[in-house]
Amino acid sequence: MSTILIADDESQILEILSSYLRKEGYHVMTAEDGRLTLEYVTAYPIDLIILDLMLPDMTGEDVCREIRKKSRVPIIMLTAKSGEADRIIGLEIGADDYLVKPFSPRELVARVRAILRRAGDYQVLSDRIQFGNLKVSLRERSVAKKEQAVELTTNEFRLLTTLLRYPGRTWTREELVEEVLGIDYMGSDRTIDTHIKNLRQKIEEDPKQPEYIKTVYGLGYRFENPAKDRG
Missing domain, CATH: 3.40.50.2300 (Response regulator)
Structure with missing residues (x-):
């Protein structure tokens, strides 16, 4: 209960x-x-x-x-x-x-x-995901950056895991609203922009020049592996 x-x-x-x-x-x-x-x-x-x-x-x-x-x-x-x-x-x-x-x-x-x-x-999942200095435990619903715990809200955590499970995929705002907030959400899809901003503040070294969560102008957002980009 x-x-x-x-x-x-x-x-x-x-x-x-x-x-x-x-x-x-x-x-x-x-x-x-x-x-x-x-x-x-x-x-x-x-x-x-x-x-x-x-x-x-x-x-x-x-x-x-x-x-x-x-x-x-x-x-x-x-x-x-x-x-x-x-x-x-x-x-x-x-x-x-x-x-x-x-x-x-x-x-x-x-x-x-x-x-x-x-x-x-996310309580029934057991796999862990790591990109660069970012570690995510789906089962424990925890995030760490450089071994330091990062506190995320429920929606921020769901947004992050949605993005990083499909690195390189571009998500539209409408798709992220459905995945993160649910198909019954009645607000503006720009709400996702606010969650993205908050998430970048917590996981990026420089939120204004993000390594992980990239803006795809005119489309939406995607998650990138910075280690892969460095070749």
């Missing part, structure tokens, strides 16, 4: 979402402020967090940043802000999905199910 933590200071939202998620068989925990949210993340094995951006003691962005310092747990952000810039900020600090209020609880449940399904895809 997956454990889901809902962080929101609106009791009605907590009650409605908890009811829907429990009917789907999830174990649900709730927190009404950022401090308690961070305590729960430290103390309990949480599988997914639904995080409101307007908490009474901390902003949701700050809570997300603190969580990302120590955990790759999937995060769905809830907000009343619908602007593209706000969604990009949420993704850049480590959120896996972004839902604007008001929303359908059924849509949220569908997104929870899709994210947990994607995260679970």
Whole structure:
């Protein structure tokens, strides 16, 4: 049974979402402020967090940043802000999905199910992949650069493994959206650009001149083996 933590200071939202998620068989925990949210993340094995951006003691962005310092747990952000810039900020600090209020609880449940399904895809794999200084364990869902652990979000990890399993193949944004975010994703395909930017910041020596993740202008992205390029 997956454990889901809902962080929101609106009791009605907590009650409605908890009811829907429990009917789907999830174990649900709730927190009404950022401090308690961070305590729960430290103390309990949480599988997914639904995080409101307007908490009474901390902003949701700050809570997300603190969580990302120590955990790759999937995060769905809830907000009343619908602007593209706000969604990009949420993704850049480590959120896996972004839902604007008001929303359908059924849509949220569908997104929870899709994210947990994607995260679970990698728990049954056992092979390891290495390119240059980059090592990836699919079973352990871990990444190391020069033997140093690299913390990736669920979507960043899925994006990286999708690219490096087919080195040299060019993926369009639409293809990566389907592979990484799922065919039911309703947002812009430019979301992939944000994930690519974040991933380059974490695995490349120089994100502005990437060795691994190359931009194929007018098409999309591909993963290259720098050792092969050096002949």
